[in-house]
Amino acid sequence: MARGCLLAGARLVDPAAGRDGAFDVRIAGDRVAEVAPSLDPAGAGVVDCRGLVLAPGFVDLHTHLREPGREDEETVESGSRAAALGGYTAVCAMANSEPVADSGAVVEQVWTLGRAAGLVDVFPVGAITVGLAGRALAELGEMAGSAARVGFFSDDGRCLQDSGLMRRALEYARVFDAIVANHAEDSALAEGWQMNEGEVSSVLGLAGLPAEAEEVIVARDLALARLTGARLHVPHVSTAGTVELIRVAKRRGVRVTAEATPHHLTLTEEAARGYDPVFKVAPPLRAREDVEALRAGLADGTIDCVATDHAPHAPEEKDREWDAAPCGMLGLETALAVLLTELVPGHLALARLVEAMSAAPARARALADHGGPVAAGRPANLVVFDPEALWTVDAAGLASRSRNTPFGGRELRGKVVHTIHDGRFTVRDGRVADGKG
Ligand SMILES: [Zn+2]
Known part of the structure; x- marks a missing residue:
């Protein structure tokens, strides 16, 4: 997965920076490069995050x-x-x-x-x-x-x-x-x-x-x-x-x-x-x-x-x-x-x-590279989730090797769409992005 992209149009919830509002976030390499209300895509791959929460x-x-x-x-x-x-x-x-x-x-x-x-x-x-x-x-x-x-x-x-x-x-x-x-x-x-x-x-x-x-x-x-x-x-x-x-x-x-x-x-x-x-x-x-x-x-x-x-x-x-x-x-x-x-x-x-x-x-736990703030120069460790998406927990479909979830069969609201670790998508569109599906 190529690094460098623009997460556009999300609601950025960044407690460490005291931010909660509409912001674009540009990632370059393993870092956050820019955070602003509106950024020019300028050739970066744009990931449409409208309606989603970025944190x-x-x-x-x-x-x-x-x-x-x-x-x-x-x-x-x-x-x-x-x-x-x-x-x-x-x-x-x-x-x-x-x-x-x-x-x-x-x-x-x-x-x-x-x-x-x-x-x-x-x-x-x-x-x-x-x-x-x-x-x-x-x-x-x-x-x-x-x-x-x-x-x-x-x-x-x-x-x-x-x-x-x-x-x-x-x-x-x-x-x-x-x-x-x-x-x-x-x-x-x-x-x-x-x-x-x-x-x-x-x-x-x-x-x-x-x-x-x-x-x-x-x-x-x-x-x-x-x-x-x-x-x-x-x-x-x-x-x-x-x-x-x-x-x-x-x-x-x-x-x-x-x-x-x-x-x-x-x-x-x-x-x-x-x-x-x-x-x-x-x-x-x-x-x-x-x-x-x-x-x-x-x-x-x-x-x-x-x-x-x-x-x-x-x-x-x-x-x-x-x-x-x-x-x-x-x-x-x-x-x-x-x-x-x-x-x-x-x-x-x-x-x-x-x-x-x-x-x-x-x-x-004093983990300096995690938990925000989402700011230029910081490690790009981020999650993008849909706070309204409905889905049903399928215990057999979990990535865990075990099945002992108390929420199997339950319909829940809210779903992770993307997870970004050190600037790389580890989950993209709800799937693990490591080529193994
Ligand atoms: Zn215990």
């Missing part, structure tokens, strides 16, 4: 790519395709691969695979503890100093229970200004859980996970972030109480950012009534009042960003009875559409959604 490419702080180890579920390449189709130009690959990304060697392997796929920037997340076992700190410095330049550490999938280790991880991460995220689930309160604890779990006879299992860990981690002065990131916030804890901590100056997933923002525990394990996820889908609090938190900035927690699972493991199925859902290819359909404009302004998917996560 900084999306950034996902929470992606499980499953490679190395579970290439039957996802690979860095297939996950990159899914990400590009979802409008992403950068994803953070969680460390719970096999082997675990707890060393310079594994994070460099993931980094190299991402470069080879060449569709999005894949930023490996390093494990906090060796083997995610929660007993000994991993070589954070080695990972930070590797070619992958890891600036984000998490044992996601497991909660780091040990307060002393969490404190040391925060102190260590602070040295290289990295962020630390902890999957918040107090083990003593989480014994054998199957879904959210509440009326529905009582009716269904499934063991519940109380909101407090998340909140006690988040409260502790916020206290440790305050103690250490380090940067804490709270992943997949799922309860009203957690939103309030973060709101208060931000007011007190704690260096904390937070994310919520499309599924926690749009689905409730009621989905468990059908015992369809596609709705089984960690943390579990919560009560209606939790969803309302997440929406309010996202709107007012308490929750900085949307992250997918894209978690592919093999059908032979996921399509079992509820109790035996693993937790997790796909998210990359449906995130934008789910949120446009369910939240915009009633609960959330379109510009705030764009910010929560681009500028805010880029800022949280």
Whole structure:
């Protein structure tokens, strides 16, 4: 695909520049060359973007790519395709691969695979503890100093229970200004859980996970972030109480950012009534009042960003009875559409959604080449989407190697048309532009 083109007539939503209006954007090589209300095409290939929204490419702080180890579920390449189709130009690959990304060697392997796929920037997340076992700190410095330049550490999938280790991880991460995220689930309160604890779990006879299992860990981690002065990131916030804890901590100056997933923002525990394990996820889908609090938190900035927690699972493991199925859902290819359909404009302004998917996560992870501003000389990492297009999610047609989307068969509004990574179309007219269709 030739580089250099003029994206003409779009509504440019660029939160980092405070812009929301009709602008043309010229791309030359891997950079944005010019941004103005009206540009002369002057021989550049013109891409008609009238009626479409142009924004900084999306950034996902929470992606499980499953490679190395579970290439039957996802690979860095297939996950990159899914990400590009979802409008992403950068994803953070969680460390719970096999082997675990707890060393310079594994994070460099993931980094190299991402470069080879060449569709999005894949930023490996390093494990906090060796083997995610929660007993000994991993070589954070080695990972930070590797070619992958890891600036984000998490044992996601497991909660780091040990307060002393969490404190040391925060102190260590602070040295290289990295962020630390902890999957918040107090083990003593989480014994054998199957879904959210509440009326529905009582009716269904499934063991519940109380909101407090998340909140006690988040409260502790916020206290440790305050103690250490380090940067804490709270992943997949799922309860009203957690939103309030973060709101208060931000007011007190704690260096904390937070994310919520499309599924926690749009689905409730009621989905468990059908015992369809596609709705089984960690943390579990919560009560209606939790969803309302997440929406309010996202709107007012308490929750900085949307992250997918894209978690592919093999059908032979996921399509079992509820109790035996693993937790997790796909998210990359449906995130934008789910949120446009369910939240915009009633609960959330379109510009705030764009910010929560681009500028805010880029800022949280300090990714200078992503999230805008869309300005001359900046890397051309962009998404163009149609905010009105209707489409139906076909689970079998997803680019992901797995099929566990909770939105299969759903008609959604909003579709990615083009994704541009380093000046190159990775998705053009809704298809991956790598010659493989
Ligand atoms: Zn998690």
